Every structure is written in structure tokens, then in C-alpha cells.
Amino acid sequence: MSISNARAAAQSGLLEIRGLIKRFGGVTAVNALDMTVRAGDVHALIGPNGSGKTTTLNVISGLYRADGGSIRFDGAEIAGRPAHAIAAGGIARTFQNIRLFGELTVAENVMIGRHARTRTGFFGALLPGGATAREERETRERAHELLRFVGLENVAGAPARSLPYGDQRRVEIARALASEPRLLLLDEPAAGMNPSETDALVALLRTIRAQGTTLLLIEHDMNLVMSVSDTITVLNFGQHIAEGPPAEVARNPDVITAYLGGTLDAA
Amino acid sequence: MRYRWIAVAALVVVLALLPRIASSDYVLTLVDLAGIYAIAVMGLGILLGFTGQMSLAQAAFFGIGAYTSGWITTHLNLFPGHPGWSVWAGMLLAVAMSALIGVIVGYPCLRLSGHYLALATIGFGIITQLVLINWKDVTNGSDGMTGIPPPEIGPWTLDTYAKYYYLVLAAVLVCAYVAWRIKTTRPGRALHAIRENEIAARASGIDATRYKVVAFALAGAYAGLAGSLLAHDIKFLSPDSYSFDQSVVFLVMLILGGSSSIGGAILGAVLLTFLPEVLRPLKTSYIMVYGAAVIAMIVFMPQGLVGLLAALRARFQGGSPPPDVAPAGLVGEAEPGTA
Numbered sequence: 001m002s003i004s005n006a007r008a009a010a011q012s013g014l015l016e017i018r019g020l021i022k023r024f025g026g027v028t029a030v031n032a033l034d035m036t037v038r039a040g041d042v043h044a045l046i047g048p049n050g051s052g053k054t055t056t057l058n059v060i061s062g063l064y065r066a067d068g069g070s071i072r073f074d075g076a077e078i079a080g081r082p083a084h085a086i087a088a089g090g091i092a093r094t095f096q097n098i099r100l101f102g103e104l105t106v107a108e109n110v111m112i113g114r115h116a117r118t119r120t121g122f123f124g125a126l127l128p129g130g131a132t133a134r135e136e137r138e139t140r141e142r143a144h145e146l147l148r149f150v151g152l153e154n155v156a157g158a159p160a161r162s163l164p165y166g167d168q169r170r171v172e173i174a175r176a177l178a179s180e181p182r183l184l185l186l187d188e189p190a191a192g193m194n195p196s197e198t199d200a201l202v203a204l205l206r207t208i209r210a211q212g213t214t215l216l217l218i219e220h221d222m223n224l225v226m227s228v229s230d231t232i233t234v235l236n237f238g239q240h241i242a243e244g245p246p247a248e249v250a251r252n253p254d255v256i257t258a259y260l261g262g263t264l265d266a267a
Numbered sequence: 268m269r270y271r272w273i274a275v276a277a278l279v280v281v282l283a284l285l286p287r288i289a290s291s292d293y294v295l296t297l298v299d300l301a302g303i304y305a306i307a308v309m310g311l312g313i314l315l316g317f318t319g320q321m322s323l324a325q326a327a328f329f330g331i332g333a334y335t336s337g338w339i340t341t342h343l344n345l346f347p348g349h350p351g352w353s354v355w356a357g358m359l360l361a362v363a364m365s366a367l368i369g370v371i372v373g374y375p376c377l378r379l380s381g382h383y384l385a386l387a388t389i390g391f392g393i394i395t396q397l398v399l400i401n402w403k404d405v406t407n408g409s410d411g412m413t414g415i416p417p418p419e420i421g422p423w424t425l426d427t428y429a430k431y432y433y434l435v436l437a438a439v440l441v442c443a444y445v446a447w448r449i450k451t452t453r454p455g456r457a458l459h460a461i462r463e464n465e466i467a468a469r470a471s472g473i474d475a476t477r478y479k480v481v482a483f484a485l486a487g488a489y490a491g492l493a494g495s496l497l498a499h500d501i502k503f504l505s506p507d508s509y510s511f512d513q514s515v516v517f518l519v520m521l522i523l524g525g526s527s528s529i530g531g532a533i534l535g536a537v538l539l540t541f542l543p544e545v546l547r548p549l550k551t552s553y554i555m556v557y558g559a560a561v562i563a564m565i566v567f568m569p570q571g572l573v574g575l576l577a578a579l580r581a582r583f584q585g586g587s588p589p590p591d592v593a594p595a596g597l598v599g600e601a602e603p604g605t606a
Contacts, residue, residue, distance in 0.1 A: 061470055087472035099470075101463035104456075116472030118453055122481060124446060136452060147491040177470055235358045 010225040014039040014074060014214050015060070021068035022052070022059050022238075031238035032069070036232075037183065042205065042215045044225045047235035048258060053218045054096055056235070057185050060216075061093045062086040073183065088116035090185055092181035093174040096183055096188045096218070102161035106152060106171050109160050113178025144173040150204060166197040170204075177208065184208065186217040190224050224267035226250070234258065284435060286429035295428040297540055302435035303496045305536035306442045308520045309529060310489020313446060315518075316527035317455060318482040321381065324372065324388035325517040327395035328487045330509025331368055332361035333502055334362025337412045337504050338405060354499050362488045362496035367488025373480050380487025392511050399506035411505035413500050439533065440494060446529045449485075457526075458482060458556060515521030525571025534572045562605050 011034035022030040030052045037043045056063040060071060062083035071079040078086055089092075092113070100109050101109050118139055124132050147153045150170040155163060160171055167188055176184055189205070190198045198221065205228055209215055219225050225232065225246070232249040234242040236258040242249050249255055281288070289295045310326045322437045336357035339345075345353040355585060376387050385560045399406050418434065448453045457478050460468035469475050498504055516539065524535025542560065546553040568575045 058445070063466060063470065082474070083466075083469040084472050084474045087470055093470055095467065095470075099464045099467035101467065103463055105344050110454060111473050112456050112473070115453065115457060115460075119451040122449060122454050122485075125448045125454050128448070132452060139453070175471065235571055245365070 012204065013037050013111070015216070016072040017056075017069065018072075019069035020059065020066055020071065021136075022055050022064060023067050029238050030059065033235070033238065033240050035233050035240060035243065037214060037216050039182075039214055040209070040212070041230040042209050042217070042228050044229040044232045045216060045218050045235065046220075046222075046225060046232060047241075050183055051235040051258075052238035052265070053235055054187055055238075057187055057216075057218060060086075061091060061185060062219070085104055087179055087181075088185045090180075091185065092176035092179045094169065094181075094187060094189060094266060096191065098168045098172060100168055100175075103159060105157050106160050106163065107140070107143050107147065107156040109171050110146050110174045110178050111139050113146075113175035114139045114177050129233040136144035142179065143174075144158070146177055149177075149207075150174045153198075165250040166193045169201075171194070173208075177213075181213060183216060186219075188216060188218055188220065190219060190221045198224060235246075274403070277371060286432050287349070289429075292428050294435045295432060297544060299428055299432055299435050299500055300497075301430075301537040301540035303493045303500065304520065304540055307490045307493035308495070308517050308524070309442050309446050310486040310533040311495070311517050311521050312526065312529065312532040313458070314450070314482045314486035315479070315521060316461065317458040318479060319386045320479060320482060322486060323385055323481075323488050323511065323518065324392040324395070324516045325486065326509045326511070326513035327392040328369060328490030329494040329497070329513065329517075329565070330395060330399055330506070331487075332365045332491030332518045333498040333504050333509070334399060334406055334412065334494075335364045337415045337498040338528075340416050341412065341414050347432035349419060350416035351424055353416035354416060356493040357499075361491045361498075363491075365400040365491025365494070366484040366488035368411060369483040369485075369597045370480055371481025372487075376483070377476055377479055388513075392514050393443065396506055396509055396511070399509060405535040406504075406506065409506060411503055413503055415502040415504070417502065418499050419554055425499075426501075432553040435500070438492060440537070442492070443529050443533065450527075450529065452539070454481075491544065519561055519565075523561065523568075523571055525573030531571045531573035539571070568589045581594060 004172075015035075015037040017033055017035040019181075020030050020033040021028065033052070033056060033176075035045075035056075045056065047053055049190065054194060059066050059079075062078070062081055062085070069079065070219070073086075073089065073091060076089075078089065078091075081089075092222060098239075101112060104112075118135050120132050120135050139241065144153060144156060147156050150173055152163075152167060152170055155167070160168065163171065169192075173184075173186070190201055193201060205215060208255060210236045217228075219227075220237045229246050231243065232246055233251060234252070234255045241258060242252045285298060289298060299445055307325055307329050310328075311322060314320050314322050336354070339357040340350060340353045343353065344350075345356055358523060372388070372391050376384055379387055400408055402408075417424055417431070419425070423430070426432055449458075457468065458472045460471065460473055461475050461478055465475050494509075497508075513524035520539045521532055522535070523539065524533070525531030539561075543553065543557055546556055546560075549556055564572075570577070
């Protein structure tokens with residue numbers, strides 16, 4: 001266990017993962033992973049392709065069921081809880097392969113993100129006016145605020161699938177923020193973006209963090225990772241090989257070996 | 268905007284006076300039937316159009332509603348001297364029974380989707396029809412159930428197609444209102460989200476399991492009400508009316524109208540109820556022309572009748588592209604209730 005890992009474990013985190021295991025048939029995608037995400041941090045999860053990053057995110061968000069280990073969010077065990085309950089509990093996410101509600105409008109996509117923070121049920125829906133109307137109005141207003149925040153207010157009425165790729169990623173971020181998450185999981189938010197879109201994304205992520213949301217992101221763009229992250233966790237073959245601030249991780253020989261390949265004795 | 272109000276006013280007048288306008292009892296029979304079908308099709312619209320869950324069992328729920336209501340009103344003497352009063356209890360229980368069976372069928376189907384779900388629902392539909400044919404103590408089998416009373420409201424008995432028409436009209440309006448309210452508020456958005464991307468829906472905090480089960484229940488409830496209305500309209504039930512073929516007809520009505528549109532479901536039901544009657548002079552070749560007409564409509568109107576109307580409106584108003592009809596009406600200027 002590295003020094004930085006011991007330090008991270010000493011501080012209590014918003015998200016504490018201990019001994020997490022996820023297997024697919026004979027393949028162990030995540031193998032006894034320990035990771036601590038501190039409240040208020042931008043925390044990056046990096047590693048070579050197939051190192052288990054997306055699987056880890058899918059287990060945290062409840063889309064996959066862990067085969068072992070513990071995931072504590074704000075002190076409460078969430079491993080094994082259904083995805084919708086985890087989302088309602090304050091963990092939102094975006095997807096590497098964008099998953100929007102394509103036929104619905106951009107605004108509707110974000111309004112759906114409010115689901116866990118609103119209450120109207122099938123019976124409530126039947127009554128016009130009153131609490132239902134108020135909640136609908138608030139949901140719509142909040143969605144438009146978020147679209148303004150991510151710079152997409154002018155396309156609120158367009159079908160989500162009609163947007164360019166980079167904008168679709170922003171819709172996903174707005175939809176995730178609509179649930180007022182304390183922890184936002186971002187799976188390769190800059191994938192497919194050009195440099196100016198990436199710069200705008202970095203600014204957006206900084207603003208989100210400044211508003212008090214903790215970020216856990218997977219990213220291959222190392223410039224982005226180095227510039228926004230407070231802490232980086234490096235995975236290889238489903239295992240944690242390093243954790244610490246960017247400068248420290250960049251010098252770590254295990255990390256260099258994992259990324260560039262190396263001899264057996266170097267590993 | 269003014270033309271829209273004139274159109275609405277004209278529609279209200281036509282609907283209110285339809286029994287006087289209709290040329291014969293025969294036409295009124297078809298009007299009542301179209302309204303009853305429209306309710307079953309709207310229910311399928313909630314399940315397939317809103318939620319994206321395929322069902323080819325809508326006729327089975329239609330039959331469960333019809334036989335539940337028929338059995339209660341012919342076997343239980345709830346209101347001696349006033350058999351028509353028990354019709355209301357029959358309707359309520361028909362809705363409850365179909366909704367309950369919708370849940371029972373829907374729950375194990377949750378892990379299925381697409382073709383597999385379609386197959387499972389076909390199986391359920393066939394089983395239901397076999398039960399209706401063979402459970403003779405309850406259904407009277409292939410001989411059918413007779414002696415079903417018409418409904419009574421206080422001193423009035425709805426014993427003519429003209430009187431019954433107003434009951435059907437009221438039921439269609441209530442069902443359309445319920446579907447519209449669901450569609451344009453939070454639960455409808457949740458259903459649409461499941462249709463569009465179930466994983467993203469779950470990650471957005473939507474309990475997809477629960478919403479899908481409710482969609483099955485609602486589809487069942489609508490079909491159950493429609494079945495009950497049919498039972499007390501024609502006053503005779505035979506298992507033939509609740510076949511797989513009828514489920515396919517409901518599906519075609521929905522797709523033809525525009526699958527996630529409530530107005531489309533009604534239009535599709537009306538069109539396909541009258542089309543065979545219009546084609547009847549063709550005698551034996553009618554079914555061929557009917558089939559060809561349905562195929563042509565689906566090929567040339569992929570968005571259904573509602574899509575066609577929207578495209579025509581856009582053309583006449585010039586310039587603006589046709590609105591995206593599939594998920595219309597949740598946001599912006601189309602916001603309901605503010606018009």
C-alpha cells in the first residue's frame with residue numbers, strides 16, 4: 001500500500017470503496033479495489049483500456065451488482081442497492097456511449113433528471129392545478145436554468161438526438177445535475193470533443209465543483225485530467241496501482257510502467 | 268388560434284348530436300364500437316406508445332373485462348329488480364380485474380423485451396381465449412354468455428345504441444383525459460424515458476420496474492373498461508371476439524393512428540372500425556383490399572395519421588417543419604392547460 005493511499009484512507013471520504021470485486025464469467029474486471037473520493041474533490045480515475053474504470057463506475061451507480069466488497073456513500077452502504085435508489089441518494093452520472101432519451105426534447109431530457117427530486121405520481125397527475133401544476137412549472141424552470149448553465153438554452157425544444165455530439169454530452173451533464181447530486185460520475189466527458197469544446201468543458205467542470213458537487217471522472221485526455229484533478233486513482237487490470245495528486249501520480253514508476261509497458265522486474 | 272376554437276366547437280356539436288345525425292342504428296352500433304375500441308387502443312398506447320413495451324394480449328384483457336362484467340351482472344343479484352344498477356359494479360370490477368391480471372402478467376415479463384415480450388403476450392392471449400372457451404361453468408363456453416343487462420342510471424335505462432353512445436363518449440373522454448394528464452406530467456416522462464433508454468432512466472432515479480408494472484396495469488384497466496362497455500352494449504359475449512386476431516387489430520389501430528399519440532389512438536380505432544364496413548360491397552375480396560390499405564397507410568404514414576396531419580398543417584402554414592409528433596406536448600409552447 002502506497003503512502004498516498006494510506007493518507008487518503010486516513011481521511012474519511014464522501015465515497016469509500018473497499019475490496020470491491022466485479023467478475024464477468026471468468027474475468028475479474030475489478031479486483032479488490034480500494035478508493036476514497038473526498039468531498040469537494042475532482043477525482044480522476046485513469047488507467048489503460050480494459051483496466052476496469054467503466055465497470056467501477058457502473059458498480060457505483062448500481063447498474064452492475066458487486067460480487068464483493070463495500071461501497072459507502074456518505075457513510076451508508078450502497079453496494080447492492082438498485083440504480084434508481086442510488087441516483088435518488090445523490091449520485092448522478094453520464095455515460096461513455098451517450099445515453100440520451102433521443103426522441104424527447106433537450107428540455108424533457110433534463111426534466112426527467114428531476115425525477116428523484118419531484119413527487120407527482122399517477123394519481124397526482126390527474127389533478128390539474130395545485131401541487132401538480134406547481135411542481136411541473138418548477139421542473140420546467142429548473143431544466144431551463146440548467147440548460148442555460150451548460151449553454152444549451154437555445155436548443156431546449158429540439159429532439160436530443162438532433163444535437164451534435166459535444167452538445168449531447170452537455171445535455172447528459174445537465175440531466176445529471178438536475179437530480180442535485182452530491183457526487184457526479186462522468187465517464188469520458190471529453191471523448192469526441194475538439195480542443196475548444198474541451199476547454200469549455202473544463203470551465204464547466206470547475207464551476208460545478210465550485211458549487212459544491214464532488215466529481216469522479218474517467219478520462220483519457222491527460223491534459224484535462226492533470227489540469228482539473230485534485231486526486232488521481234490509477235487502475236490496471238482491475239486493481240488500484242496508485243493514488244495521489246497529479247504531480248505525484250505522474251512520477252509514479254508503476255503508473256509509467258502500466259501506461260508505457262515495462263519489463264517484469266520493473267513491474 | 269380562432270380557427271382552432273371553431274374546429275373544437277364544431278367537433279363538440281357533432282359529438283353531442285351524433286345520434287341524431289347518424290343515418291341508422293347500424294351506423295350508431297359502429298360508432299359505439301369504435302369508441303369502445305378506442306379505449307382499448309389508448310390503453311395499449313400507454314404500454315407500447317409511451318413505455319415501449321410490446322403487447323399482443325390487449326384483446327385478452329378486453330375479454331377478461333367483458334366476461335368479468337358479464338358474469339357479475341348475470342350471476343350475482345346485487346340489486347334485485349334493478350339488474351342495470353349492478354352494471355356499474357361490474358364495470359368497476361372489470362377494470363380492477365384486468366388491471367390486476369395486467370400486473371400478474373406484466374411482472375414476470377419485466378425481464379423480457381422486444382420479440383420475446385411479444386411472444387410471451389401472444390401466449391397469454393391464447394391461454395386466455397382457451398379459458399374463455401373451456402371454463403364452461405363460468406363463461407358458458409362457445410355458446411356464449413347471454414342475458415347481460417343494459418346499464419341503468421336512476422330511472423333511465425341505456426337500452427338503445429343512441430343512449431349508450433353517450434356513455435361510451437363519456438368513457439372515451441375520461442380515458443383520453445387520464446392518458447393525456449399522465450403523458451404530460453412526471454409519470455409520463457418516466458414512461459417515455461424507459462421507452463427511450465431504460466438504463467439512462469434508471470440512472471436518472473426512475474424505478475423502471477415499478478413504472479413498467481403500472482403501465483401493464485393501466486393497459487389492462489383500459490382494456491377491461493372497454494370490454495365491460497362492450498358486454499353491456501351488445502349484451503352477448505362469445506370467446507371469438509377476444510382472439511389473437513383482435514389483439515393484432517388493436518395494435519394496427521394504434522400504429523396507424525400514431526403510437527404515442529392519444530388522438531391518434533382514437534383516430535386509428537375509428538378508421539379501422541369503419542374501413543371494413545365501407546369496403547363491404549367488395550364482398551370476398553374486401554379483406555385483401557383492407558390489408559393492402561393498411562399496409563399502404565403504414566408505409567406512407569410512418570408517424571401515423573397524427574404525423575400526416577401535423578405534416579399537412581405545417582405545409583399549409585408554410586415554412587415551419589413538421590413538429591416531432593412522437594413525444595409531443597411535454598414542454599414549451601405546447602404546454603397543456605395554458606392554451
